[in-house]
Amino acid sequence: MPKDGGIGASSKRREDVRFLTGEGNYTDDINIRGQAHVFFLRSDVAHGALKGVDTSDAAGMPGVIRIFTGADFEAVGGMPCGWQVTDKHGQPMQEPRHPILAHEKVRHVGEPIAAVVAETLEQARDAAEAISVDIDELPAVVDMKAAVASDDVKVHDDLTSNLCYDWGFVEENKAATDAAFEKAAHVTTLELVNNRLVANPMEPRVAVGDYARGTDDHTLYTTSQNPHVIRLLMGAFVLGIPEHKLRVVAPDVGGGFGTKIFHYQEEAFVTFAAKACNRPVKWTSSRSEAFMSDAHGRDHVTKIELALDAQNNFTAVRTETFANMGAYLSTFAPSVPTWLHGTLMAGNYKTPLVYVNVKAVFTNTVPVDAYRGAGRPEATFQLERVIDKAARELNVDPVELRRQNFIREFPYATPVAVEYDTGDYDATMDKVLEISDREGFAARRAESEAKGKLRGFGINCFIEACGIAPSNLVGQLGARAGLYESATVRVNATGGLVVMTGSHSHGQGHETAFPQVVAEMIGIDESMIEVVHGDTATAPMGMGTYGSRSIAVGGSAMVRATEKIIAKAKKIASHLLEASEGDIELKDGAFSVAGTDKSVAWGDVTLAAYVPHNYPLEDIEPGLEETAFYDPSNFTYPAGAYSCEVEVDPATGEVTIERFASADDFGNVINPMIVEGQVHGGIAQGIGQALLENCAYDENGQLLSASYMDYTMPRADNLPPMDHYVVDHSCQTPCTHNPLGVKGCGEAGAIGSPPTVINAIIDALQSGGHKVDHIDMPATPSRVWSAIHG
Amino acid sequence: MYNFDVEMPGSVADAVSAMGREEAQALGGGQTLIPTLKQRLASPSVLVSLSKISEMKGVCTGEDGALCIGGATVHAAVAKDGFAGLAGLASRIGDPAVRARGTIGGSLANNDPSACYPAAALGCGATIVTNSREIAADDYFQGMFDTALEEGEIITEVRFPVPEVSRYEKFVQPASRFALVGVFVARFSEGVRVAVTGASEDGVFRWAEAEAALSQAFSENAVDGLSVPADGMISDLHGSAAYRAHLVGVMTKRAVANAA
Amino acid sequence: MRIDMVVNGKEAGGEVEGRTVLSSFLRDQLALTGCHVGCDTSQCGACVVHVDGQAVKSCTMLAAEAAGSEITTIEGMANADGSLNVIQQAFQDHHGLQCGFCTPGMVMSAAALLKENPKPSEAEVRDYLEGNICRCTGYHNIVKAIMAASGQDVVPVAAE
Incomplete structure (x- = not known):
């Protein structure tokens, strides 16, 4: 029987009602009396010396309040980077200054040069057109290998080169790995590109700065996944505003996918300008602006080699990756190709030796940072593609080659520094083969061939690391922040609860799922619990939502706080029931004395806490409010197996996804409906990466895919039909180290699906006799057609 | 957008007079023009909206049997009332909301090299009727975004000779959903016309070789061995010139196979 | 003006x-x-x-x-008493929204579709949504919600 509430129930989302009736409160819906608007004049060249910015004509134009240029921010900190990577020689990465408005040089198309604050947005834009910018255009460097090979074009003149860092992992494994390749019976090599993507949450970024001169209070409303992180970074490192004078609010946020984690110049600008102009200042990004100012994702170029012995056991993996940083270091950019990528290169396999080399490179492009999956899709793509290629070269079943090398004993310490606590990779593989009806594939292929089409089956496994932690470890790895989460549980006198969490919900349904946990713990109805998040004035210091961490880390903090609440409530109950505390049991919202029929309701206990007439005041304080900070002892390791069937039209190169199946192990599941929705969304983005999406630059650093006219967003007709699309999460090996046994589900789909799709396309092409062993993403019709026709 | 005045005439005569204002521009459904204005790529001082002119809306059959479509008729109406090939084409322009606003006159006046309607107009040998004259489709399209229209001239009607069978096959540019290559094939008693959009740097064009072959034998096989040269084809992020040239052949065959 | x-x-x-x-x-x-x-x-x-x-x-x-x-x-769009209308309710019932940003447009397009085509096939729904982009849901549950709102049987949401 499906549950109708609590953990494991598909409770309907309470947030939906406001979204379905137009009553959501997104940042752009916030308008403050007296608000002015800012328009950013952005660079239209990728690289140039900024000789001068003449605002004199513009300053006198109608409605203009003030025009800012880079010179106005000389006394202000630059945009901070939140992660310092140490290179293979033990040296810190090169870390360039990142100004709020360009100063002396522009380094990518879209970099803000000047900001016009005016009464209306159109007036600000009119004035921006009257600003005269004197730029000496310089040659741009876009290709990463060229940027490293030569210093002819340096993105940052004050750095020694365009190389941010050259990272080796694990450096001590390198010699042994190289030796294993010498001894290998077979080596499969693959060079590939992990295409640059733009996250494209449907809500473009917005920031509204407000300032109260009378109290010196600053408020920033922003489209953020982590308002506390923005408060810390902007307050402490950019503008020098102490936290108690800076409130950051992220109200309803229309999707994030990583790109709304980072602290952006526009946020710092509106906060600064609100004080400087003594007016609220609002910035709303257009979609076109988003393409050149939101941090991009992926953009790796990799050579991967897989060594196998004569029995087809994996003996070593070696990679060399060039990772694009763009022109500046976005907030967490250095961590993505390193700690979120190198640590996953063992995958689901017991390969004893792994060596990962990553060269992070500055280019004249928009900064690149985490996008759904962040490093893990890149790791999975390389590994699963090279395994597929090896299976083909060795003429073995790709399923069996994977199975043969699966890790089966847990906990398992990989050669890339992480320890998987639990998993069952055979179970997810078995499940995906079952739900994908692999046995019926041959008949379906024959049907496709009868129509002149090619059909392919692709399989893939993946593992990810979510809920990145613990803080003391990530600190050693270079994180300049902790990675705990917080929750305050406030019980009201009449028994209702408010959970104030540092996790932020921007589509994930926390407002529904979090109460399911607390309801289960206390035995009360979910409707008695409210989640408050997204405002530094109300929620305790928390780290926000990314890396599939909310339920695993934020949910665990909430459990810990609720446990404290229950412990205290039991004390109160024991007093009310005149029983020993140890005998008190909480069940179905009532405290009872074990072995008796004496009980007191939840609401009576909570009332006593706030009206403490009959209360053990000598032992405990009145009130019922507890806070917990939870710092996990390890990552969580969701894993899964995916399959895909594609049909390829050899006449046009068009690929259609005919069938898709996913078998995920997320550990325990709080709300299956929400979990499946997360998987659907992740898979859509993964299919988007595999078939459609590509953020392309020309050699001069001009963005070619600068709007939805050229950047292909997945649409309803690009995705698999309902009858042949199954997402399964019934294989569950609960996480061993968090109280809920949960692992996180937000990124799995985006990690697992791209190689599945490409593996299927290669299978289809090979079945048609086309000797194609790799195709770079996105596998657009034109690329597939070109591959077929050599 | 730069600011502009908006005029909403109720008749062609009033529209023509409004178009006499300095830097006036006609506004059809606005589905291309308004995004262009948002980018500040155009700065008309007055937009003359054609959406309230009832005499420019609707689909009917003329005395000579031609299908007459008012210049301000939206795509959705043509999708309902056009002959097979034309209705099929109109039903795949943009998306439903775009088809509820976008007009045939607006599309033909703009002559985007990837737009669908130019293929139908040229492929059927339609007549473009303006407030002042009639222009044969063969004379109307003059290259990418270029037409025979004079300043201030408004497309009031488009007259399509009705083919025996016709079909438009569109291979979409996946992002914009415009035509990467679109081919309109129309068979008339006097011969077959084949018009190609999306492919050429010169905009819509007739593929004479295929027309000749299909006029001899209206079958897919007739196109075998024929190809358009890649020279002059558009090459971009979504497909090379060679790929587009190849697709012209594939789409032509499919149009023939599916013609109705 | x-x-x-x-x-x-x-x-x-x-x-x-x-x-x-x-x-x-x-x-x-x-x-x-x-x-x-x-x-x-x-x-x-x-x-x-x-x-x-x-x-x-x-x-x-x-x-x-x-x-x-x-x-x-x-x-x-809601009913006169403020309750969700059939389409809105189907979106909630079938988890047809996540961040909610595209949702108003999705619901308005769905309403237009069902007025024109009261029992659309899955392919017709997907085709009709050509001009509505969602980044969260992968459309699966949106398509399902629209079909459910039209009175057609769909697989219910997940239950453990």
């Missing part, structure tokens, strides 16, 4: 510039902020509203051209 129209059954009006698009008028002057703007190339469909019964992209229509029309926005 002064424009007047009927919005969600009520008279509404205001002064606009020639360049004011309908979405700006609805959001900025009528405070109907359920109409969202997600792109500037007329593709994402978050701004879809009904103008005289037709689904249109309100970011790609001048407010001046909507004068005299009857407009329905997401704020006008």
Whole structure:
């Protein structure tokens, strides 16, 4: 029987009602009396010396309040980077200054040069057109290998080169790995590109700065996944505003996918300008602006080699990756190709030796940072593609080659520094083969061939690391922040609860799922619990939502706080029931004395806490409010197996996804409906990466895919039909180290699906006799057609 | 957008007079023009909206049997009332909301090299009727975004000779959903016309070789061995010139196979 | 210029510039902020509203051209008692939304589809949504919700 509430129930989302009736409160819906608007004049060249910015004509134009240029921010900190990577020689990465408005040089198309604050947005834009910018255009460097090979074009003149860092992992494994390749019976090599993507949450970024001169209070409303992180970074490192004078609010946020984690110049600008102009200042990004100012994702170029012995056991993996940083270091950019990528290169396999080399490179492009999956899709793509290629070269079943090398004993310490606590990779593989009806594939292929089409089956496994932690470890790895989460549980006198969490919900349904946990713990109805998040004035210091961490880390903090609440409530109950505390049991919202029929309701206990007439005041304080900070002892390791069937039209190169199946192990599941929705969304983005999406630059650093006219967003007709699309999460090996046994589900789909799709396309092409062993993403019709026709 | 005045005439005569204002521009459904204005790529001082002119809306059959479509008729109406090939084409322009606003006159006046309607107009040998004259489709399209229209001239009607069978096959540019290559094939008693959009740097064009072959034998096989040269084809992020040239052949065959 | 129209059954009006698009008028002057703007190339469909019964992209229509029309926005879709209408309810029941940003446009497009085609096939639903982009759901549950709203059987949401 499906549950109708609590953990494991598909409770309907309470947030939906406001979204379905137009009553959501997104940042752009916030308008403050007296608000002015800012328009950013952005660079239209990728690289140039900024000789001068003449605002004199513009300053006198109608409605203009003030025009800012880079010179106005000389006394202000630059945009901070939140992660310092140490290179293979033990040296810190090169870390360039990142100004709020360009100063002396522009380094990518879209970099803000000047900001016009005016009464209306159109007036600000009119004035921006009257600003005269004197730029000496310089040659741009876009290709990463060229940027490293030569210093002819340096993105940052004050750095020694365009190389941010050259990272080796694990450096001590390198010699042994190289030796294993010498001894290998077979080596499969693959060079590939992990295409640059733009996250494209449907809500473009917005920031509204407000300032109260009378109290010196600053408020920033922003489209953020982590308002506390923005408060810390902007307050402490950019503008020098102490936290108690800076409130950051992220109200309803229309999707994030990583790109709304980072602290952006526009946020710092509106906060600064609100004080400087003594007016609220609002910035709303257009979609076109988003393409050149939101941090991009992926953009790796990799050579991967897989060594196998004569029995087809994996003996070593070696990679060399060039990772694009763009022109500046976005907030967490250095961590993505390193700690979120190198640590996953063992995958689901017991390969004893792994060596990962990553060269992070500055280019004249928009900064690149985490996008759904962040490093893990890149790791999975390389590994699963090279395994597929090896299976083909060795003429073995790709399923069996994977199975043969699966890790089966847990906990398992990989050669890339992480320890998987639990998993069952055979179970997810078995499940995906079952739900994908692999046995019926041959008949379906024959049907496709009868129509002149090619059909392919692709399989893939993946593992990810979510809920990145613990803080003391990530600190050693270079994180300049902790990675705990917080929750305050406030019980009201009449028994209702408010959970104030540092996790932020921007589509994930926390407002529904979090109460399911607390309801289960206390035995009360979910409707008695409210989640408050997204405002530094109300929620305790928390780290926000990314890396599939909310339920695993934020949910665990909430459990810990609720446990404290229950412990205290039991004390109160024991007093009310005149029983020993140890005998008190909480069940179905009532405290009872074990072995008796004496009980007191939840609401009576909570009332006593706030009206403490009959209360053990000598032992405990009145009130019922507890806070917990939870710092996990390890990552969580969701894993899964995916399959895909594609049909390829050899006449046009068009690929259609005919069938898709996913078998995920997320550990325990709080709300299956929400979990499946997360998987659907992740898979859509993964299919988007595999078939459609590509953020392309020309050699001069001009963005070619600068709007939805050229950047292909997945649409309803690009995705698999309902009858042949199954997402399964019934294989569950609960996480061993968090109280809920949960692992996180937000990124799995985006990690697992791209190689599945490409593996299927290669299978289809090979079945048609086309000797194609790799195709770079996105596998657009034109690329597939070109591959077929050599 | 730069600011502009908006005029909403109720008749062609009033529209023509409004178009006499300095830097006036006609506004059809606005589905291309308004995004262009948002980018500040155009700065008309007055937009003359054609959406309230009832005499420019609707689909009917003329005395000579031609299908007459008012210049301000939206795509959705043509999708309902056009002959097979034309209705099929109109039903795949943009998306439903775009088809509820976008007009045939607006599309033909703009002559985007990837737009669908130019293929139908040229492929059927339609007549473009303006407030002042009639222009044969063969004379109307003059290259990418270029037409025979004079300043201030408004497309009031488009007259399509009705083919025996016709079909438009569109291979979409996946992002914009415009035509990467679109081919309109129309068979008339006097011969077959084949018009190609999306492919050429010169905009819509007739593929004479295929027309000749299909006029001899209206079958897919007739196109075998024929190809358009890649020279002059558009090459971009979504497909090379060679790929587009190849697709012209594939789409032509499919149009023939599916013609109705 | 002064424009007047009927919005969600009520008279509404205001002064606009020639360049004011309908979405700006609805959001900025009528405070109907359920109409969202997600792109500037007329593709994402978050701004879809009904103008005289037709689904249109309100970011790609001048407010001046909507004068005299009857407009329905997401704020006008619920039942008279404030409860969710059939389509809205189906979106909630089938988890057809996550962040909610594209949702108003999705619901308005779905309503237009079902008026025109009361029992659409899955392929017809997907085709009709060509002009509505969602980044969260992968469309699966949106398609399902629309089919359910049309009275067709669909697989219910997940249950353990």
